[in-house]
Amino acid sequence: xxxxxxxxxxxxxxxxxxxxxxxxxxxxxxxxxxxxxxxxxxxxxxxxxxxxxxxxxxxxxxxxxxxxxxxxxxxxxxxxxxxxxxxxxxxxxxxxx
Amino acid sequence: xxxxxxxxxxxxxxxxxxxxxxxxxxxxxxxxxxxxxxxxxxxxxxxxxxxxxxxxxxxxxxxxxxxxxxxxxxxxxxxxxxxxxxxxxxxxxxxxxxxxxxxxxxxxxxxxxxxxxxxxxxxxxxxxxxxxxxxxxxxxxxxxxxxxxxxxxxxxxxxxxxxxxxxxxxxxxxxxxxxxxxxxxxxxxxxxxxxxxxxxxxxxxxxxxxxxxxxxxxxxxxxxxxxxxxxxxxxxxxxxxxxxxxxxxxxxxxxxxxxxxxxxxxxxxxxxxxxxxxxxxxxxxxxxxxxxxxxxxxxxxxxxxxxxxxxxxxxxxxxxxxxxxxxxxxxxxxxxxxxxxxxxxxxxxxxxxxxxxxxxxxxxxxxxxxxxxxxxxxxxxxxxxxxxxxxxxxxxxxxxxxxxxxxxxxxxxxxxxxxxxxxxxxxxxxxxxxxxxxxxxxxxxxxxxxxxxxxxxxxxxxxxxxxxxxxxxxxxxxxx
Numbered sequence: 001x002x003x004x005x006x007x008x009x010x011x012x013x014x015x016x017x018x019x020x021x022x023x024x025x026x027x028x029x030x031x032x033x034x035x036x037x038x039x040x041x042x043x044x045x046x047x048x049x050x051x052x053x054x055x056x057x058x059x060x061x062x063x064x065x066x067x068x069x070x071x072x073x074x075x076x077x078x079x080x081x082x083x084x085x086x087x088x089x090x091x092x093x094x095x096x097x
Numbered sequence: 098x099x100x101x102x103x104x105x106x107x108x109x110x111x112x113x114x115x116x117x118x119x120x121x122x123x124x125x126x127x128x129x130x131x132x133x134x135x136x137x138x139x140x141x142x143x144x145x146x147x148x149x150x151x152x153x154x155x156x157x158x159x160x161x162x163x164x165x166x167x168x169x170x171x172x173x174x175x176x177x178x179x180x181x182x183x184x185x186x187x188x189x190x191x192x193x194x195x196x197x198x199x200x201x202x203x204x205x206x207x208x209x210x211x212x213x214x215x216x217x218x219x220x221x222x223x224x225x226x227x228x229x230x231x232x233x234x235x236x237x238x239x240x241x242x243x244x245x246x247x248x249x250x251x252x253x254x255x256x257x258x259x260x261x262x263x264x265x266x267x268x269x270x271x272x273x274x275x276x277x278x279x280x281x282x283x284x285x286x287x288x289x290x291x292x293x294x295x296x297x298x299x300x301x302x303x304x305x306x307x308x309x310x311x312x313x314x315x316x317x318x319x320x321x322x323x324x325x326x327x328x329x330x331x332x333x334x335x336x337x338x339x340x341x342x343x344x345x346x347x348x349x350x351x352x353x354x355x356x357x358x359x360x361x362x363x364x365x366x367x368x369x370x371x372x373x374x375x376x377x378x379x380x381x382x383x384x385x386x387x388x389x390x391x392x393x394x395x396x397x398x399x400x401x402x403x404x405x406x407x408x409x410x411x412x413x414x415x416x417x418x419x420x421x422x423x424x425x426x427x428x429x430x431x432x433x434x435x436x437x438x439x440x441x442x443x444x445x446x447x448x449x450x451x452x453x454x455x456x457x458x459x460x461x462x463x464x465x466x467x468x469x470x471x472x473x474x475x476x477x478x479x480x481x482x483x484x485x486x487x488x489x490x491x492x493x494x495x496x497x498x499x500x501x502x503x504x505x506x507x508x509x510x511x512x513x514x515x516x517x518x519x520x521x522x523x524x525x526x527x528x529x530x531x532x533x534x535x536x537x538x539x540x541x542x543x544x545x546x547x548x549x550x551x552x553x554x555x556x557x558x559x560x561x562x563x564x565x566x567x568x569x570x571x572x573x574x575x576x577x
Contacts, residue, residue, distance in 0.1 A: 011456050011460050011463065014463060015415060015443075015456060015459040016419075016436075016439040016440055016443055017443045017444055017447065017452055017456070018440035018444035019444070020444075023452070027453065027456055030453060030514055031453075031457060031460065033514065034407065034453075034514060034515060034518075035457070035460070035470075037404060037518075038405075038407055038461075038474070039404075040404045041401055041405060041470075041474060041477050042473070043401075044398075044480065046480075049476040049480060050476070050479060051476045051478070051479060052478040052479040053306060054292075054531075055292060055306070055478070055482050055529070055530055055531035056291075056292050056293050056336070056338065056531050056555065058336060061335035063332060071199050071200070075199040076199070078199065079196055079197065079425070079426035080426060081423060081424075081426070081427075081428070081429035088424060091431070091432055091434050092433075092434050092435065095434075
């Protein structure tokens with residue numbers, strides 16, 4: 001199986017991981033090897049098989065909608081990389097118009 | 098007597114007779130850690146002062162005549178993907194190098210309630226992705242049996258700590274074998290409970306439909322003690338089971354007469370070390386000598402399990418790890434806009450194996466490939482589960498190898514992802530089907546431990562513990 005560098009770049013963009021030139025080439029080769037291995041699954045005839053996302057059968061699990069104690073703002077912001085007052089600070093999301 | 102070598106149940110008896118104190122026991126472990134850590138490197142973070150204070154508090158309670166739970170005063174290590182309030186939790190990743198959780202994982206809360214003394218946080222493959230602990234962003238852990246070998250992974254730090262007497266017991270997590278493989282490689286007992294038996298609240302998520310927390314211990318009795326302390330329903334984990342929690346120690350009866358054991362032929366895989374296969378078969382023969390009935394069986398879809406796992410686990414990982422974006426906590430690499438910040442943060446924060454799995458997971462979930470890879474893998478998972486369902490109509494326990502080999506040299510598989518993945522070929526099926534699996538040491542090959550894996554139907558931990566206990570009591574595995 002072959003994967004092109006454009007495909008590696010597309011996946012990296014979807015995954016939001018900046019790749020170095022070295023990594024692009026390494027992942028091109030390694031992804032191909034891994035995907036080739038998992039293509040073993042194509043041997044299986046699964047036309048009549050339903051997929052299992054999980055294996056213990058749970059019904060919908062709900063709880064009463066009541067207010068419970070939660071973390072304080074200070075606890076939450078203690079791990080924030082950058083803050084301003086009670087907010088987490090991030091670089092611009094929208095371009096200035 | 099070196100107190101560091103005691104099991105939890107042995108130490109518990111001495112503590113209750115006031116022959117030793119929790120402070121003495123903890124100091125013995127701390128001394129052992131000082132001696133062995135330069136070679137083993139099982140720990141990422143040590144909580145020495147907290148441990149001393151917890152031990153002193155337990156001694157005061159024993160002195161006051163309090164009846165305390167079985168784990169009171171017992172020094173325990175925690176895999177560093179379990180959140181600990183006020184103690185950094187790194188997942189062996191640069192991404193979380195400085196992360197200090199504001200809360201305890203439910204299992205940590207339960208251990209603290211039981212009076213356990215927490216020695217520190219153990220090394221792992223980054224975000225629990227790996228089979229050797231070499232993918233830790235900090236340093237590899239070495240195998241206490243031979244420091245040129247890996248301890249297995251991803252809970253390699255926990256297994257090595259228990260084997261090197263640097264902790265009486267430890268918690269690990271198991272997504273595709275991450276408790277059972279290092280237990281086998283390090284010659285300790287490892288138990289992966291039924292999916293949902295133990296709350297995952299506060300376990301940093303990797304593959305949410307596969308992850309379970311479980312104990313690594315020096316013997317089966319300790320595994321039963323730790324499981325009794327951590328099992329149970331948790332309203333904070335909607336996938337935790339509401340089944341009653343028995344006292345698992347009651348299951349420790351050395352009697353397997355009439356137990357129906359199946360040996361699926363597919364687990365003795367091509368390329369397996371023949372001496373490992375022989376040692377596992379001798380272990381199974383010993384269970385037959387003890388009165389179990391042993392028959393060969395077949396789980397025909399086993400050969401697809403590893404491929405299905407290496408689609409499903411990366412897919413879930415790629416979704417779970419999307420949260421590490423530099424915004425709310427963890428590492429941030431600055432960028433001119435938010436997109437550049439994401440790209441740079443994840444470029445420098447994740448190591449090679451984590452990136453590889455996120456890439457594979459993103460690929461199999463992406464438009465055009467979702468049905469061909471992800472849905473097909475989920476269907477294979479159904480077939481694997483059906484194989485087990487059929488087997489458990491005839492057998493109480495399936496007995497299989499844990500891995501095709503003993504511990505391998507550091508560096509041997511690190512450049513070859515598929516070779517590393519094949520390490521998990523005998524363990525991933527159990528996660529795919531949500532079953533409990535218990536590994537007990539069953540012998541030595543060229544001086545290195547081999548683990549026998551016992552697998553049961555959902556909720557059959559007591560049966561597994563009974564079989565494991567009977568096996569353990571029937572002879573010294575190091576003499577096999």
